[in-house]
Amino acid sequence: MDRLTATLAVLDYAAVAVFGATGALAAARRQHDIVTFGFFAAITGVGGGTLRDLLIGAPVFWVGRPAYIIVCLSAAAAVWILGPRRFRGHTLTWLDALGMAAYAVVGALKALSWHVPPFSAVVMGVLTATFGGVIRDVLAHEPSVLLQRQLYVTPALAGAAAFVVLSLVGMPTIPAGVAGFGIALTIRAGAILWNWSLPGFGGPTDAGG
Numbered sequence: 001m002d003r004l005t006a007t008l009a010v011l012d013y014a015a016v017a018v019f020g021a022t023g024a025l026a027a028a029r030r031q032h033d034i035v036t037f038g039f040f041a042a043i044t045g046v047g048g049g050t051l052r053d054l055l056i057g058a059p060v061f062w063v064g065r066p067a068y069i070i071v072c073l074s075a076a077a078a079v080w081i082l083g084p085r086r087f088r089g090h091t092l093t094w095l096d097a098l099g100m101a102a103y104a105v106v107g108a109l110k111a112l113s114w115h116v117p118p119f120s121a122v123v124m125g126v127l128t129a130t131f132g133g134v135i136r137d138v139l140a141h142e143p144s145v146l147l148q149r150q151l152y153v154t155p156a157l158a159g160a161a162a163f164v165v166l167s168l169v170g171m172p173t174i175p176a177g178v179a180g181f182g183i184a185l186t187i188r189a190g191a192i193l194w195n196w197s198l199p200g201f202g203g204p205t206d207a208g209g
Helices: 003-029 034-056 067-082 091-113 118-139 153-168 173-194
Strands: 198-200 203-208
Touching: 003 034, 003 067, 003 091, 003 118, 003 173, 034 067, 034 091, 034 118, 091 118, 091 153, 091 173, 118 153, 153 173
Parallel strands: none
Antiparallel strands: 198 203
């Protein structure tokens, strides 16, 4: 395994683990049992990547490599063992931001590797980064991340687009991925800390994105 492949594999597993932890934390808020913890972690961790692979015609990534599900279940077990006192109120939000930024790049890269056109690769990055969180919120009966005023889709879009554009102009994959990740995380962090939003239809106060 070369350095690039190894780095991408680590990033992919890390994103799955982080998203899996957010799923388990959502289950913790509802005081569910350990089995539900695992289910929430798995569906959140692999949901976005599953949709991406189905859309681009690739084998669903976790079916042949069950280690991804094991990573999700391990994240759920960690949340269960550590208990709610170890996780402050914004833990889920920040973990979700990290997972979103990583998956925006990973999703776009996977699409490009399957010769998906650049514009569609950006869309795949956004879907990979956001769909797992949408499923998590629906299952947990939480307000969807897509309906909040803070920027959420926009950071994923910016990160995926930056990665694809930098790749097209010849930047090596790892620096391009780091740049895309950094852009997505920076914008999302600004939204969390300072409530960044885009003007919404009908006036500046009806914002979202």
